[in-house]
Amino acid sequence: GIEPTVRVDTWVLPFVQGDRYVLCSDGLVDEVDDQEIVELLAACPTPQGAADALVAAANERGGRDNVTIVVVDVLEGEQPPSDAVDLDVDVAWGENGVHERLIDAEAGT
DSSP: OOSSSOOOOBOOOOOBTTOEEEEEOHHHHTTSOHHHHHHHHHHOSSHHHHHHHHHHHHHHTTOOSOOOEEEEEOOSSBOOOTTOOOOOHHHHBOTTSOBHHHHTSOOBO
């Protein structure tokens, strides 16, 4: 940002095998809605392919700002809980676009 200091929300979550994390600039989320981001992430089997698809989507919608994206797949980590279920895109994301698992996480600054 343009301010000398910024406040950042952070979460501490265990890495669960099979999770995919995305770190991106507002150049993505200002251009591409959350639903399409989720769909593109689900459609791309590799992190690089997902990042490329997300950048392309942002640019196709005008690309008014720079777009920075890092996609990381968790290959090793905790095993998913035995009662874990695959969620549909509509179910997995809350109204604010944050995965339900994060909504209940306490943010630190």
